[in-house]
Amino acid sequence: MKIPRLTDTTLRDGDHAVSHSYTPEQVRAIVKELDEAGVPVIEVSHGAGLNGSTIQQGFSTHSEFDLIQVAVETAQQAKIASLFVPGIGTSSELRKAAEIGISVIRIAVHCTEADVTEQYFRLAKELGLEAVGFLMMSHSQPASVLAEQAKLMESYGADCIYVVDSAGALVQSGVRERVSALKDALSIDVGFHAHNNLGLAIGNTITALEAGADQIDGTLRGLGAGAGNAPTEILVAVLNKMNVDTGVNLAILMDAAEEIVAPLMKTPIVVDRDNLSSGYAGVYNSFLLHVRHAAEKFGVGVSEIMEELGKRNAVAGQEDWILDVAVELAEKKGLKV
Numbered sequence: 173m174k175i176p177r178l179t180d181t182t183l184r185d186g187d188h189a190v191s192h193s194y195t196p197e198q199v200r201a202i203v204k205e206l207d208e209a210g211v212p213v214i215e216v217s218h219g220a221g222l223n224g225s226t227i228q229q230g231f232s233t234h235s236e237f238d239l240i241q242v243a244v245e246t247a248q249q250a251k252i253a254s255l256f257v258p259g260i261g262t263s264s265e266l267r268k269a270a271e272i273g274i275s276v277i278r279i280a281v282h283c284t285e286a287d288v289t290e291q292y293f294r295l296a297k298e299l300g301l302e303a304v305g306f307l308m309m310s311h312s313q314p315a316s317v318l319a320e321q322a323k324l325m326e327s328y329g330a331d332c333i334y335v336v337d338s339a340g341a342l343v344q345s346g347v348r349e350r351v352s353a354l355k356d357a358l359s360i361d362v363g364f365h366a367h368n369n370l371g372l373a374i375g376n377t378i379t380a381l382e383a384g385a386d387q388i389d390g391t392l393r394g395l396g397a398g399a400g401n402a403p404t405e406i407l408v409a410v411l412n413k414m415n416v417d418t419g420v421n422l423a424i425l426m427d428a429a430e431e432i433v434a435p436l437m438k439t440p441i442v443v444d445r446d447n448l449s450s451g452y453a454g455v456y457n458s459f460l461l462h463v464r465h466a467a468e469k470f471g472v473g474v475s476e477i478m479e480e481l482g483k484r485n486a487v488a489g490q491e492d493w494i495l496d497v498a499v500e501l502a503e504k505k506g507l508k509v
């Protein structure tokens with residue numbers, strides 16, 4: 173197995189889990205440790221990507237550009253990345269992040285919408301950025317469709333394409349099929365981004381590497397949307413045991429996870445009924461907190477809402493469906509709405 177490039181997204185995927193409340197001091201502390209540990213890429217931005225601080229996606233406590241600035245100033249060796257979702261972010265935010273000093277932009281779309289990314293890949297290359305394609309909700313399409321979408325992004329100038337298990341819905345055979353299909357179709361790197369809704373984030377990430385993935389994601393303590401991601405410190409420990417030396421210092425990661433990130437978590441990230449029902453139904457992890465609020469407001473179950481959203485194949489940007497489903501379920505039960 174080749175040595176993968178590791179991206180830590182505690183300060184982006186984890187932003188969902190802390191309800192977009194990261195402070196400059198927290199960003200400085202986490203970047204310092206990840207950088208000293210030798211993590212090559214650190215992703216920092218609103219959980220929904222640049223310009224994500226909105227009523228729909230959740231307002232940030234601090235300007236993401238201030239947080240990105242802190243990260244760029246703190247990192248000595250690590251590249252700083254940001255996420256970009258067309259339709260949430262615009263070219264001006266992409267330019268601003270490049271001016272601040274990010275080196276990598278990860279352009280994320282639903283896995284059938286690659287065609288809307290062309291202008292942003294072109295702009296990213298014009299700005300001298302490494303450009304990574306993020307095919308979100310990759311469980312929802314067969315490997316052949318993902319390969320077609322990935323080839324489109326490659327033609328636009330992408331340097332790597334990720335299979336993104338946004339719902340944590342993939343089992344290992346599904347990971348293997350998708351990563352292998354992209355490896356066969358592309359001449360650029362392939363990555364994998366896991367969520368842990370079925371308790372498979374580590375296993376799926378190792379399966380992705382065995383299928384040829386070149387890049388993988390993790391978050392300290394697994395701090396990410398919903399059921400969280402593959403914990404970076406566990407990934408490095410497992411890879412060490414497999415004699416795959418990422419060059420990342422495990423002890424520093426373990427201390428950072430234990431002493432900096434864990435205290436930020438209001439509740440530990442576990443695969444509870446909410447997260448399991450979400451992954452089982454194939455619902456986007458960043459819907460979780462919105463679904464919990466709607467379930468409480470209308471007196472219906474989280475898992476009931478998740479099951480219905482899964483049936484409707486809700487995708488990023490359709491957070492408004494959460495309220496519709498909650499109201500319909502409450503009305504069916506004869507509850508006051």
Ligand SMILES: C[C@H](O)CC(=O)C(=O)O
Nearest residue numbers: 185219220308337338458
């Ligand atoms: C915008 C999403 O949070 C990107 C991501 O991390 C995922 O789809 O998973």
Ligand SMILES: [Mn+2]
Nearest residue numbers: 185338396397
């Ligand atoms: Mn994610």
